[in-house]
Amino acid sequence: MDDETEKRARVLWDYLCLRRPLEKSDVIIGLGCHDLRVAERSAQLFLDGWAPYLLFTGYLGKQTTGVWTRPEAEVFRDIALAKGVPEDRILLETAATNTGENINFSYQTLRENGIPVKRLILVQQPFMERRVEATFLQQWPGPLEDTQCIITSPLIDMSSYPNPAVGTMKQLISNMLGAVERIRDYPDKGFQVKQEIPPEALKAYYWLLHAGFIPQ
Numbered sequence: 347m348d349d350e351t352e353k354r355a356r357v358l359w360d361y362l363c364l365r366r367p368l369e370k371s372d373v374i375i376g377l378g379c380h381d382l383r384v385a386e387r388s389a390q391l392f393l394d395g396w397a398p399y400l401l402f403t404g405y406l407g408k409q410t411t412g413v414w415t416r417p418e419a420e421v422f423r424d425i426a427l428a429k430g431v432p433e434d435r436i437l438l439e440t441a442a443t444n445t446g447e448n449i450n451f452s453y454q455t456l457r458e459n460g461i462p463v464k465r466l467i468l469v470q471q472p473f474m475e476r477r478v479e480a481t482f483l484q485q486w487p488g489p490l491e492d493t494q495c496i497i498t499s500p501l502i503d504m505s506s507y508p509n510p511a512v513g514t515m516k517q518l519i520s521n522m523l524g525a526v527e528r529i530r531d532y533p534d535k536g537f538q539v540k541q542e543i544p545p546e547a548l549k550a551y552y553w554l555l556h557a558g559f560i561p562q
Contacts, residue, residue, distance in 0.1 A: 347515050351557060355515075357550035358522040359504040361543070364475040366496050371397040371465040373437075373456065376426075377448045377478065378404015378418025381471050381512050383500040385422035388469045389429040391498070399461060400431055403439040403448045437461075445470075445478060446537055449485045465494040472499040472507065473522050477529060480538035519554060523561035526551050 347355075374397045376388030385402070392400040404418030414421060417440040426436055439455045442448045456463055470478045475497045482495045508515045526543065533540040543551075555561075 354550040361547040362473045372463045373399040377470045380409035385425040387500040389426035401437040483539040520562040
């Protein structure tokens with residue numbers, strides 16, 4: 347990747363990654379996806395004492411349908427168990443197929459298990475942080491004034507993100523373009539709260555489009 351493309355891609359990466367500081371919470375929720383580092387990060391947060399419960403949510407989504415044969419939440423649970431998370435501290439939600447369902451169905455799972463939540467940590471891929479927060483603020487069924495949400499992700503830089511499991515830098519750029527489009531379009535559909543897209547991020551978005559990258 348040439349320097350100019352990397353520069354524009356990094357503008358989007360920096361916009362999409364929120365880097366919120368962690369606080370002790372009631373539950374950690376790992377949102378299912380094809381990036382196993384999300385499960386590893388979720389499990390490590392539990393082992394580091396950030397919350398007493400770990401919930402994994404996800405059936406099969408866009409990246410795992412036809413590739414995995416088991417729900418994302420079950421795959422993530424196995425990773426957490428292998429890292430030493432006690433099984434009785436793990437909750438599973440295995441029906442969600444998109445971020446909105448991750449949020450809604452996680453709320454239902456917590457209520458069914460009698461776990462009150464005042465603060466929670468959501469874990470997803472780095473470039474999904476802003477979208478996840480916007481979705482939570484729109485779709486969390488409980489009263490937002492009583493619930494604080496902290497978004498985090500695996501602690502990796504853009505240059506270290508691509509690998510054989512999640513794809514190439516080209517695919518990452520396509521995913522970031524898609525994330526920007528959903529941030530722009532989804533509020534009108536009622537899926538997310540509206541968020542400002544700063545001029546430098548829009549400029550990078552259009553530059554990458556004109557360079558031939560296709561939003562995913």
